[in-house]
Amino acid sequence: MFTGIVEELGEVVKAGEAFLAVRGPLVTSDAGLGDSISVNGVCLTVVQVDGDVFTADVMAETYRRTAIGDLREGDRVNLERAATLTTRLGGHLVQGHVDxxxxxxxxxxxxxxxxxxxxxxxxxxxxxxxxxxxxxxxxxxxxxxxxxxxxxxxxxxxxxxxxxxxxxxxxxxxxxxxxxxxxxxxxxxxxxxxxx
Incomplete structure (x- = not known):
């Protein structure tokens, strides 16, 4: 669950056939395996963190419903970490499930x-x-x-x-x-x- 309040502009480091690697110093500062990060509103699961870059696997359904497959190295993306029970709800309840x-x-x-x-x-x-x-x-x-x-x-x-x-x-x-x-x-x- 997210709030729709973008925390930082990240940068695509690499876009593969079934994964996306993104640089985001703030969102990776406390990211761990299995955490959810919203990338341009798409909820992705962290599978690797290397310094300030996180990698997420991308499913075929995500490619079908979104424009994630159009992202290229150097593209800027909106990033937000998943909300916690102590997070202020500055926006609204956002699932990260693109319609x-x-x-x-x-x-x-x-x-x-x-x-x-x-x-x-x-x-x-x-x-x-x-x-x-x-x-x-x-x-x-x-x-x-x-x-x-x-x-x-x-x-x-x-x-x-x-x-x-x-x-x-x-x-x-x-x-x-x-x-x-x-x-x-x-x-x-x-x-x-x-x-x-």
């Missing part, structure tokens, strides 16, 4: 912030609500506006500087995780409807 890949369709700079609009993959818009939380590349954000399969968020200077979202361009892919509670409610309502 799909969205794309940036528009960036609108303003004096003190920037609005960014994303196009969701099919079937995810029903889980996104105005003023609700959404995770974009592992970053907990508030939805400012939703229109069909597109939603807009406002990014403050800190978010623009401290995450990959300040560097992404129109057309770039991002990982989306919607609110797990909405998905559970939907399943419960479907089950209740089938038992009538």
């Amino acid at each position: 799909g890949v969205a794309h940036i369709v528009k960036r609108t700079p303003a004096a003190e912030w920037e609005e960014v609009t994303f196009r969701l993959p099919a079937g995810l818009a029903k889980y996104v609500v105005e003023k609700g939380s959404i995770t974009v590349d592992g970053t907990s954000l508030t939805v400012a506006h939703i229109d069909g399969d597109e939603f807009t968020v406002g990014l403050i200077p800190t978010t623009l500087d401290a995450t990959t979202l300040g560097r992404k361009q129109v057309g770039d892919p991002v990982h989306i995780e919607t609110d797990v509670v909405a998905k559970h409610v939907e399943k419960l309502l479907e089950s209740a409807g089938g038992n009538r």
Whole structure:
């Protein structure tokens, strides 16, 4: 479980067919085998730590659902260690289980912030609500506006500087995780409807 508050920008050291090695001095400072680290919102399990670099195995399902397979040596990634029982919940409850890949369709700079609009993959818009939380590349954000399969968020200077979202361009892919509670409610309502 994560909070969606990115702790540091890491750097991909090596991307193999079934693994990813990432440099992140902060997240590796107390990382051990089996720990979970969010990489652009994807929960990965640490299988090796060598100094300030951790390696995680990547499953075929992860490659199918995410853009992790597009990462190359030198790419910057958002990193967050798993939450503990004493962690402040500064964002929202994030599982690190990506629902799909969205794309940036528009960036609108303003004096003190920037609005960014994303196009969701099919079937995810029903889980996104105005003023609700959404995770974009592992970053907990508030939805400012939703229109069909597109939603807009406002990014403050800190978010623009401290995450990959300040560097992404129109057309770039991002990982989306919607609110797990909405998905559970939907399943419960479907089950209740089938038992009538």
